[in-house]
Amino acid sequence: MPDITIQEAQQKVDEWIKTIGVRYFSELTNMAILTEEVGELARIMARTYGDQSFKKSDLQHNLADEMADVLWVLICMANQTGVDLTKAFEQNMLKKTTRDKDRHQNNDKLQ
DSSP: OOOOOHHHHHHHHHHHHHHTSOSOOOHHHHHHHHHHHHHHHHHHHHHHTSSOOOOGGGTTOOHHHHHHHHHHHHHHHHHHHTOOHHHHHHHHHHHHHHHTTTTTTTOGGGO
C-alpha cells in the first residue's frame, strides 16, 4: 500500500464510516473511545519499555495496531468536528518551531 497523506487518511476514514460503519459515534463517545485506546497503548508501552511485566492478556496486543487505533479515532473526531488535520498539524509545527526555537537547544537535560 503506498503512503497516504493525512488528508487522504481523513477521506478514507470518512468513506469507511459512511459505507461500512453506518455513522460516526457521537463526539463525546469518540472522546471516551480515544481515552480507552490511549490507555491500551499506554499498557503496551509500560510493559514493553517500562518496568511492568506482560500478562497473558497483554500478549495479543500489538504496538503498531494500538497506535493505529488512536489515530483512527482521532481522525474520526477531526472529521466530525470539521478539523483539517493537515492544516492543524502544519500550524502546530509552526507554533512549536517558533516557540521552542532555542528552548530545547539550551536545555542542559537534553545535552
